[in-house]
Amino acid sequence: MRLSRFYSTDLAPCPYLPDRQERRLVALVDAESGNERLDLLTEAGFRRSQGFLYKPVCPGCRACVPVRIAVDAFRPEWMSAYVALWNVTPVLAAGAASALAAVFVPDYARLFLRPARRDREVRQYAQCLFLEHDLCRTRSRTAVLLLVARFERKVELCADTGFSDRVSAADWHGVVDATTTRLAQGDCAGALMAGLARVEDILRERGYVGDGTAPDEIPDAPLEAAGS
Numbered sequence: 266m267r268l269s270r271f272y273s274t275d276l277a278p279c280p281y282l283p284d285r286q287e288r289r290l291v292a293l294v295d296a297e298s299g300n301e302r303l304d305l306l307t308e309a310g311f312r313r314s315q316g317f318l319y320k321p322v323c324p325g326c327r328a329c330v331p332v333r334i335a336v337d338a339f340r341p342e343w344m345s346a347y348v349a350l351w352n353v354t355p356v357l358a359a360g361a362a363s364a365l366a367a368v369f370v371p372d373y374a375r376l377f378l379r380p381a382r383r384d385r386e387v388r389q390y391a392q393c394l395f396l397e398h399d400l401c402r403t404r405s406r407t408a409v410l411l412l413v414a415r416f417e418r419k420v421e422l423c424a425d426t427g428f429s430d431r432v433s434a435a436d437w438h439g440v441v442d443a444t445t446t447r448l449a450q451g452d453c454a455g456a457l458m459a460g461l462a463r464v465e466d467i468l469r470e471r472g473y474v475g476d477g478t479a480p481d482e483i484p485d486a487p488l489e490a491a492g493s
Contacts, residue, residue, distance in 0.1 A: 272396060273322065274389060280381035285326055289319040291389065293397055307333075314386060317393050371416060378417065387414045391421040394490065401425055403482045407473065411460045413444060415453050420444040420460065431471040440464055457487065 271292050279285035292306060303313070310331045311318040321329045367374035391412040395401065400408035406427035413420055420441045424432065444460030468474075 287323050290322045291319045293317050383417050387419040387421050391423050395423045413457050436467050
């Protein structure tokens with residue numbers, strides 16, 4: 266497995282403990298390259314989520330402790346095969362039914378997704394995509410990534426530092442609101458188009474108008490990625 270880079274997220278509300286702040290150390294990975302480094306990072310306390318691994322590095326807090334269970338060590342000798350089958354079968358059947366429902370019924374699967382964790386995961390995924398596709402390397406640092414997460418029904422926007430002097434956080438929130446309104450109606454493609462149209466309007470209003478001579482540094486085609 267190849268590691269692209271490490272980076273640290275901004276402080277955000279902790280999804281587990283009230284009145285705490287969370288920060289993560291994140292590693293972008295290429296999962297098709299093998300599992301040796303994945304095992305090393307896991308042993309070092311990293312957790313895996315989609316195409317990246319992360320480890321809590323929260324200031325002043327060490328409450329999160331990664332645990333790896335040695336399954337082979339749990340073999341009760343007193344339990345006969347019949348007793349084990351009698352007790353385990355209903356649990357497995359219920360778990361299988363729940364797993365199938367989660368796969369085929371998105372509304373049911375969303376019941377297991379806490380809002381705080383959803384917001385944090387989508388934000389982190391957007392930041393990872395921004396870095397993975399080198400959007401921070403444009404000459405004027407004016408790249409924008411608009412992520413529409415279909416399963417989570419969540420919209421996240423990442424804008425580079427070149428906009429900070431003319432585009433406010435409220436402007437970007439307006440883009441997210443316009444996109445979320447269409448997404449709530451189940452129209453993913455329409456949500457994305459509404460968000461992009463709002464981005465274009467804001468950039469024109471703030472004077473970001475090209476003269477047609479500069480090369481296009483970012484592909485125009487939308488990116489559809491697994492887990493988005």
